[in-house]
Amino acid sequence: MADLALLAQEAVNVGVPIGKGLVYGLAAIGPGIGIGFLVGKAVEAMARQPEAAGMVRTTMFLGIAFTEALALFGFVLSFIVS
Amino acid sequence: MTGLLAVLSTPPEGFHAPGTEIFQYAGNPELCLIGSGPLCIQKVTLLMLLSAVAISAFFLMAFRAPRLVPRGVQGVAEGLVDIVRRGVVLEVMGPDGLPFLPLLTTLFVFIWVNNSLGIIPLIQFPTTSRMAIPAVLAGLVWLVFNVVGIVKQGGLGYLKNVLFPPGVPAPIYVLVTPIEFVSTFLVRPLTLAVRLGANMIAGHLILTIFAVGCWYLFSHLWTPGADWVAGFGVFSFALLVFMTGFEVLVAFLQAYIFTMLTAVYIAGAMHPEH
Amino acid sequence: MLGAIASIGLLAAEAAEEAAAGPENPILPDLAEMIFGTLAFLIVFGVLARYAFPALNRILAERAARIQGEMERAEAARTEADRVLAEYREQLAGAREEANRIIEEARRTAEQLRRDLQAKAEQEAQATVARAQEEIRAERDRVFDELRAQVADIAVELAGRVVGQALDRAAHERLIEEYIDQVAGSNGSR
Numbered sequence: 376m377a378d379l380a381l382l383a384q385e386a387v388n389v390g391v392p393i394g395k396g397l398v399y400g401l402a403a404i405g406p407g408i409g410i411g412f413l414v415g416k417a418v419e420a421m422a423r424q425p426e427a428a429g430m431v432r433t434t435m436f437l438g439i440a441f442t443e444a445l446a447l448f449g450f451v452l453s454f455i456v457s
Numbered sequence: 458m459t460g461l462l463a464v465l466s467t468p469p470e471g472f473h474a475p476g477t478e479i480f481q482y483a484g485n486p487e488l489c490l491i492g493s494g495p496l497c498i499q500k501v502t503l504l505m506l507l508s509a510v511a512i513s514a515f516f517l518m519a520f521r522a523p524r525l526v527p528r529g530v531q532g533v534a535e536g537l538v539d540i541v542r543r544g545v546v547l548e549v550m551g552p553d554g555l556p557f558l559p560l561l562t563t564l565f566v567f568i569w570v571n572n573s574l575g576i577i578p579l580i581q582f583p584t585t586s587r588m589a590i591p592a593v594l595a596g597l598v599w600l601v602f603n604v605v606g607i608v609k610q611g612g613l614g615y616l617k618n619v620l621f622p623p624g625v626p627a628p629i630y631v632l633v634t635p636i637e638f639v640s641t642f643l644v645r646p647l648t649l650a651v652r653l654g655a656n657m658i659a660g661h662l663i664l665t666i667f668a669v670g671c672w673y674l675f676s677h678l679w680t681p682g683a684d685w686v687a688g689f690g691v692f693s694f695a696l697l698v699f700m701t702g703f704e705v706l707v708a709f710l711q712a713y714i715f716t717m718l719t720a721v722y723i724a725g726a727m728h729p730e731h
Numbered sequence: 732m733l734g735a736i737a738s739i740g741l742l743a744a745e746a747a748e749e750a751a752a753g754p755e756n757p758i759l760p761d762l763a764e765m766i767f768g769t770l771a772f773l774i775v776f777g778v779l780a781r782y783a784f785p786a787l788n789r790i791l792a793e794r795a796a797r798i799q800g801e802m803e804r805a806e807a808a809r810t811e812a813d814r815v816l817a818e819y820r821e822q823l824a825g826a827r828e829e830a831n832r833i834i835e836e837a838r839r840t841a842e843q844l845r846r847d848l849q850a851k852a853e854q855e856a857q858a859t860v861a862r863a864q865e866e867i868r869a870e871r872d873r874v875f876d877e878l879r880a881q882v883a884d885i886a887v888e889l890a891g892r893v894v895g896q897a898l899d900r901a902a903h904e905r906l907i908e909e910y911i912d913q914v915a916g917s918n919g920s921r
Contacts, residue, residue, distance in 0.1 A: 429548045436717050441640070444648040450655045454477075454758040480757045482764075495763060502767035509771035513778035520786035525794055538787060559780040567775050588757065589764030594772065651758075658757060 395453040402449020409442040472673050475665045480586060480658065504584045508570050541565050541716060549720040550727070557723055560601070564594065565716040568653065572708035575661050576701055583708070586657035588650065595650035598719045599642075606726030618729040649718060656711050660704045667697040885914065 417435035421428045482488055482501045489497035498506070519534035527535050541562045546554045571590060575583030585591055606615040619641050620634045674690030677683050889910055893903075 433549050433717075433721065436714060437721055440648060440652075440714075440718050440721075443652060444644050447648050447651040447655060451651055451758055454756050477757045482761075496766065497763070498767070501764055505764070505767050505771040506774075509774040512775045516779055516783040520783045520790075523786050523790040525790065525797060534783070535787070559784045560776065562784075563772070563776040563779050566779075567772055584768075586757075587764050588760040590768040590772075592760040593765050593768045597772070654758070 391456070394456050398456055399449045399453040402452065403446050406442050406446035410439055413438050413442060472670075475662065475669050477658075477662075479662070479665055482587070500582065501584050501587050501589075504574055504580065504582065505571070505590065508567070508574065508584065512566055512570055537566060538562050540713075544713070545716050545720045549717065550724040553727060554720060554724060557720070561716050561720060564598075564719060565712050568594070568715050569709060569712035572657060572711055573705070575657065575664070576704050576708065581664075583657040583661055585653055585711075586661045588654045591650035591652075591654040594653075594715070595646040598649060598722065599646040602719075602722040602726045603642075605723055609727050610729060614729075615726070645722060649715065653711050653715055656707060660700075660707055663700050664697065664704060667693050667700060671697055885910070 414435065417431050417438075420431045424431075482499050488499045490500065490503055491498040515530065516534055519530045523531055538558070542555075542558060545561055545565075546558055550557070568585060568590075571584045573583075574580050575586065603615075606619070609615075610618060620637050621630060622633065622637065625633055671690050671693040674693055675687050677686040677690075680686075889906070893906065
């Protein structure tokens with residue numbers, strides 16, 4: 376009985392950091408790919424039409440802000456998990 | 458099984474990796490520098506106030522007796538304002554946004570300086586890595602762009618433009634309206650604050666880890682029989698230097714992005730979807 | 732078994748309690764820091780909006796006015812320079828034309844002079860030749876006249892002598908010889 380309690384204690388001790396890492400790590404995959412695509416396409420657009428670079432950059436930042444939000448939720452969640 | 462878990466959960470002997478406890482400054486009466494109680498001035502709040510005084514002094518000095526041909530401090534200050542004027546206001550908002558230039562410049566400089574505190578030797582703590590400043594500034598931005606939207610488009614017009622963006626087939630509004638509401642009024646300030654705070658927390662954590670690791674490894678130099686371990690400290694030190702340089706960039710970039718997004722949000726409130 | 736589950740639940744509750752009481756969550760803002768952060772931001776914003784930006788805008792307006800003035804002045808100076816240059820070019824072209832005209836005139840005058848002199852010289856030469864011929868002709872006429880007069884005299888004298896003497900062959904011959912000698916002698920004496 377005492378052994379089982381100890382085991383549970385250890386499981387919590389070990390599981391929390393792993394869970395935190397998983398939460399943020401998984402949450403970062405999608406936005407990582409998304410921002411990669413986004414910026415890549417934006418650079419492509421700027422290279423094709425340098426005169427539109429300002430507009431593209433603004434839109435790019437906006438898109439990054441939206442995409443990044445998901446990763447940030449993961450970051451916040453990793454602190455909430457305990 | 459128990460033994461394995463115990464081994465996994467016990468930190469290695471002698472070395473303790475820094476965690477979120479390095480951000481603990483609030484709520485501990487022992488850390489109060491001036492005054493006492495929950496509102497006493499500790500390191501972080503002192504740094505905030507000092508940075509405000511430093512920035513104010515810098516700008517007062519720059520424009521105390523402005524000259525036609527900028528020189529020295531005035532040139533630097535005008536360069537800073539010009540980054541925001543050209544790179545943010547004129548690019549994102551156009552000439553209409555120039556009334557917001559003081560606000561945006563203040564945001565940019567304040568965040569940049571407070572980010573850079575993490576790299577300045579002997580201070581080495583970015584005050585923006587405490588959530589307070591990002592939260593306050595994000596709340597301020599939220600307030601500003603909503604007020605601007607209401608003033609420019611009227612309360613109902615602003616709500617209608619935000620929640621029911623034109624050019625969408627009517628049934629889709631069931632989907633679009635909740636998303637727009639959440640993204641505009643909840644996600645925007647939240648991400649604005651968390652993006653800045655999280656970046657600075659992560660940056661400071663990385664620097665601390667490499668600094669502590671460097672110190673730990675080099676301390677083996679005086680351990681008989683284990684002095685070869687100190688050799689690995691070189692790698693830790695190289696990474697510390699590299700990451701410090703990276704943080705210089707991040708400090709600027711995060712300030713710039715925060716200002717840029719503020720400008721985008723205000724511009725969006727000024728000119729509804731076209 | 733139930734006991735095990737209960738103990739796990741108890742542990743979890745304990746852990747949560749520990750977390751709440753222990754290190755605070757770095758994702759949550761601290762009230763004191765928010766207050767001081769707001770204060771710090773407002774100080775900076777106040778200084779910038781109240782002092783720095785009015786000064787900056789004033790100096791920017793002044794600079795713009797100065798640059799505008801400079802540009803206008805430069806424009807005026809350029810126009811003036813263009814005008815002077817055009818004038819100068821015009822003058823230069825005029826002077827060149829004038830010089831050409833003078834040279835042409837000089838050349839023409841010289842040519843005229845040369846032709847005049849040549850004509851005059853030719854005329855003089857002709858006049859000299861004509862005078863010489865005239866003189867020669869006059870001399871010849873005078874000689875002829877003189878000769879004619881003498882020949883007549885001689886003829887008359889000769890005829891008188893012929894008539895006055897016996898005419899014989901020998902005498903004729905001598906007479907003629909004498910006459911010719913006389914003539915020759917008179918000729919030679921002249």
